Amino acid sequence: MQNSNYVEFKKKRDLGEILGDTFAFLRSQLKPFVTTFFKIAGPYLIVFLLCNAFYTHSVSNIINFNLESSDQVSSALLIGLSALLFIISMGVAYAMAQSVTLHYIKSYVENNGTTNFDQIKSEVYGTFWKFIGLSFLVGICLIIGLIPCGLGSIYLYVPLSISFSILIFNKRSVGDAFSDGFTLVKDYWWITFATLLVVGIVVLVAGYAFSVPSAIYMYFKMGVFSAEIDPSTMGEALIDPIGIVINMISILFQYLLSIITVVAGALIYFDLNERKNLTGTLERIKSLGNTTDY
Numbered sequence: 077m078q079n080s081n082y083v084e085f086k087k088k089r090d091l092g093e094i095l096g097d098t099f100a101f102l103r104s105q106l107k108p109f110v111t112t113f114f115k116i117a118g119p120y121l122i123v124f125l126l127c128n129a130f131y132t133h134s135v136s137n138i139i140n141f142n143l144e145s146s147d148q149v150s151s152a153l154l155i156g157l158s159a160l161l162f163i164i165s166m167g168v169a170y171a172m173a174q175s176v177t178l179h180y181i182k183s184y185v186e187n188n189g190t191t192n193f194d195q196i197k198s199e200v201y202g203t204f205w206k207f208i209g210l211s212f213l214v215g216i217c218l219i220i221g222l223i224p225c226g227l228g229s230i231y232l233y234v235p236l237s238i239s240f241s242i243l244i245f246n247k248r249s250v251g252d253a254f255s256d257g258f259t260l261v262k263d264y265w266w267i268t269f270a271t272l273l274v275v276g277i278v279v280l281v282a283g284y285a286f287s288v289p290s291a292i293y294m295y296f297k298m299g300v301f302s303a304e305i306d307p308s309t310m311g312e313a314l315i316d317p318i319g320i321v322i323n324m325i326s327i328l329f330q331y332l333l334s335i336i337t338v339v340a341g342a343l344i345y346f347d348l349n350e351r352k353n354l355t356g357t358l359e360r361i362k363s364l365g366n367t368t369d370y
Contacts, residue, residue, distance in 0.1 A: 173334060210239060286326050286329040
């Protein structure tokens, strides 16, 4: 039985409906989703934040303009190690965020508005390496796409962003999910691009708002507001405990904002799938045919 706030995913939507239903879904599922999300993705998020703090602390040794007393070789190795850990932890953390969100939606759709935590957790870990593999493949393709003036990445981003939903909802292999994204977006590239662009702008503006406190604190520490700018204090601002905490909070909110993009991407996938395959319509017709009137 569906609850009154149930959001039907398997139907056609225009841009306004995708945006509206994205926030409607997150609002109606806020408590159970947040609980599920942090129970599964929380440990990866903590590691990511710690690696970010480690990387920030390491980089501060380069920009504090006081390297005479330090071993430059050791500093370079430390920064290289911290950067590697930061990149890996960030990739895994964002992959987990996307995986948990999509599996939550999958459980939500399959159970008519309710979710099963054990099912979600099991499927997230069951598809962990497939998700990591697809994330790596997509990342490599987008980097290669930057070569021709970045236009290749813009074109590739549209179908590749849908491939993650295909991987989860269609239970496809990494290769099939990758290729099926191009098939699904065919003839609908521009409208999909426009939708992703609008969602991206919304997330970008919100993320910028959360990054303002960190920037203000750094400027304050550097003396920008007092007109006594001292570049040597930039490194101190980065390793200052308050600065690190503010920076971590900013990154946390930007990380959570990425969920909006994932939910919107899932709605875009179901919209395209409905336009091409009429999956939701056929299921509703079938359910009506199985209904018996007494």
